[in-house]
Amino acid sequence: MAATRGGGREGHGPDDPRRGLVARAAVGRGRRRSGTITEVSSRSFAADAREWFQVGEIEPGLHVVAEPGHVLSWLIAGSERCALLDTGLGLADISTAISPVAAAPAFVVNSHVHFDHVGGNELFEHTEMHELAPQWIEAGCREAHLRAYRELADSMNESWSRFERADRDGWFMIGPDETMRAWPGRGIAELGWRIDPPRPTRLLADGDAIELGERTLRVIHTPGHAPDHICLLDEAAGILFAQDQAYHGPHLIYEEGSDPAVFARSARRLADELAGRSGSSTWPTACGRRSRRASSASSRTRRRRWPAARRRSRRCGACSESGCAAQTSATSRS
Ligand SMILES: [Zn+2]
Numbered sequence: 001m002a003a004t005r006g007g008g009r010e011g012h013g014p015d016d017p018r019r020g021l022v023a024r025a026a027v028g029r030g031r032r033r034s035g036t037i038t039e040v041s042s043r044s045f046a047a048d049a050r051e052w053f054q055v056g057e058i059e060p061g062l063h064v065v066a067e068p069g070h071v072l073s074w075l076i077a078g079s080e081r082c083a084l085l086d087t088g089l090g091l092a093d094i095s096t097a098i099s100p101v102a103a104a105p106a107f108v109v110n111s112h113v114h115f116d117h118v119g120g121n122e123l124f125e126h127t128e129m130h131e132l133a134p135q136w137i138e139a140g141c142r143e144a145h146l147r148a149y150r151e152l153a154d155s156m157n158e159s160w161s162r163f164e165r166a167d168r169d170g171w172f173m174i175g176p177d178e179t180m181r182a183w184p185g186r187g188i189a190e191l192g193w194r195i196d197p198p199r200p201t202r203l204l205a206d207g208d209a210i211e212l213g214e215r216t217l218r219v220i221h222t223p224g225h226a227p228d229h230i231c232l233l234d235e236a237a238g239i240l241f242a243q244d245q246a247y248h249g250p251h252l253i254y255e256e257g258s259d260p261a262v263f264a265r266s267a268r269r270l271a272d273e274l275a276g277r278s279g280s281s282t283w284p285t286a287c288g289r290r291s292r293r294a295s296s297a298s299s300r301t302r303r304r305r306w307p308a309a310r311r312r313s314r315r316c317g318a319c320s321e322s323g324c325a326a327q328t329s330a331t332s333r334s
Pocket of ligand 1 (some may be wrong): 112114225226244
């Protein structure tokens with residue numbers, strides 16, 4: 001399904017990279033219930049959800065669902081339903097990960113449709129995204145992205161393994177407990193890794209409200225990183241969910257549809273609006289962040305997000321790091 005900037009869709013031609021994705025999406029669909037999560041797919045995943053995701057409570061009603069080193073998704077609870085902001089890489093079943101902590105039925109809101117934010121969409125019945133998103137789904141979810149991501153992860157694991165072997169032979173620069181976080185290469189080789197095209201059930205526009213029950217999220221369209229990128233503002237709680245609009249380190253504004261000048265305008269708008277609302281120039285954010293550690297390792301490396309701020313000393317429930325950005329930002333109040 002080729003998509004164009006103008007929003008037109010074409011049929012599935014023989015060279016269409018998403019033909020296979022669409023065909024496989026029709027296989028194995030089922031429906032089962034797990035707590036408050038209605039799963040609409042019975043596919044197998046390359047990694048075990050309870051090992052792959054790290055779910056931590058930031059405060060009552062707010063959980064970070066981390067794929068450390070990759071993407072942070074958020075489970076935002078109201079009295080009637082929970083919004084799952086983004087669904088990650090699709091390497092493990094995110095519905096299983098959130099099931100123990102979801103106090104109400106969950107649905108998906110996508111910050112944008114880059115593949116690493118929509119990988120688990122197919123597990124949920126209801127999905128909301130910006131009205132521009134459908135025309136960018138093809139560009140964001142190409143199999144080439146997954147192949148490049150997988151090749152990079154495989155090469156990093158191979159490099160680490162060789163370094164570790166050499167170090168254990170006599171240098172001892174690596175501590176005895178230090179190891180690389182597991183990458184499910186074997187599971188991917190056996191089961192494949194696919195991301196089915198996300199299908200919206202509601203299209204959002206700037207200023208729209210997402211009602212969760214005693215909690216309202218306002219949509220702020222923040223194009224630049226991606227044309228369809230949105231932030232969600234919980235004004236009553238004083239939290240901005242900024243995702244790829246705000247994180248530490250170099251910003252990734254080079255994908256198809258990215259525009260640095262537009263990104264800067266979105267950042268300016270957020271600063272102006274939030275400063276006006278909070279009466280200060282700072283506003284707490286909860287976002288998928290990229291660490292200084294990772295960005296210094298390679299500015300060309302694909303998404304490497306890890307909570308990084310150092311302002312709090314107590315440990316984060318998501319990543320066990322002291323004072324991580326997720327904990328600091330989401331628990332700060334202006
Ligand atoms: Zn993105």
